[in-house]
Amino acid sequence: MKIKAKIIDKDGIRRTITRLAHEILEKNKGLNNLVLIGVRTRGEFIAHRLREKISEIDGSEPAFGILDVTLYRDDFRRRLKQPEVSVTNITCDLNDKDIILIDDVLYTGRTVRGALDALMDLGRPNTIQLCVLVDRGHRELPIKADFIGKNIPTSINEEIKVKLAELDGEDSVYLIESPEEEED
């Protein structure tokens, strides 16, 4: 694993989260009907930060949940390593809600496809909007994000590594060459 460049630093991530929070509130005209859903693992922590920021701006906290999409993956037969499943934790009703689906990196779009199926099994939301910290391109499915922290054009041999203090001890986004394993 070779680091090519540090693309976003700690302050950059903080400012990006602030902007995304404002954009989400502006587009949805407040947070009455909003549910923030973070996709495990890093989407969960970005969603936490967005929730904090939104409640700082608006004064009240939006509903919140965590989604594990492992059971909805389409690549079980193609991966060498069996992915580890963890628990989905969504306690609120999703029917007729406006859902902000939150992940760290948007790449092939296959995780989002799985997440959409998973959300549909949990209820019938009014809308599902996608919010990502980084969009690195190379989509394999007709999926696009509604809120994007940063567009980072990449080559297929590169990888985007989002590091978050909660998990990795630092806040930053790196561009990395020749990934060890496929990740989406």
Add this chain to the structure above:
Amino acid sequence: MSLSSRHLIGLFGVPKDDIQNILDTAVTFREVLERPIKRVPTLQGKTIVNLFFESSTRTRISFELAQKRLSADVINFSASTSSTKKGETFKDTVRNIEAMKVDMIVVRHESSGVPQFLTRISKANIINAGDGRHEHPTQGLLDMFSIREKLGKLDGLKVCIIGDIAHSRVALSNIYGLKTMGAQVSLCGPPTMIPRGIEMLGVKIYHDINKAIAENDVLNILRIQLERDAGTTIPSLREYHNYFGVTSERLEKYNPNILILHPGPINRGVEISSEVADGPYQIILDQVTNGVAVRMAVLYLLGTMN
């Protein structure tokens, strides 16, 4: 993380990491069972055959539900309606079923060793749903899952299995699994129901139910097989109840904090009193719910292995 074997024949020799992995994965499926749509697409396109050569209600329904909730295609086969009745050998029956391209076989048979034999004649993943007096690994796993869910751990717990140990595959799977996970396992019952030499597995033996209740954290009560036992291993069902029946008087007197498990079907007034079977100590119906989650975990881990 993948399991170290592509079959589940028994819990004997299954490493701690594998058991831990299955129990942790079952937590995920427990959540799926609480959803409005209790189905995930994970095993779409996989074909699973349930080969039941011995009657079963709970285990068969539990496996079938687990398979359907993972979106697998399920075929049920029971011996009474099959061509084994017409004289076909077991091996030929299995070969024919396998020729129809199945991915996994769940098997129950009255003879010990049939699932092991299947692993040699079939390419499918084999899951043992109970074979003779050998093992019933998914029951052992769901018992461990239920204990862990209730008490938060297995390591260091004292668990006593009560009843007809000699004829019980549930007892053996419990002994192997619990010991691997660090629990202390003991057995309790009349000497006619406890096989000689079983202490070699590292289990303590009680013949006094009161003492067993007093000294353990968990009781796993086995069913007395009404159709077989009375008159052979015990004088009468009433006598068994008097000496080994778990009653609320005994629990209140000797250990009011104990946790009661029973794999079912229960015989009220024989091995367990109605009061205990419906009372605050037991988690009998949680075991049934957890059984589906644990079986989903096993099917998922074996079915998505490469």
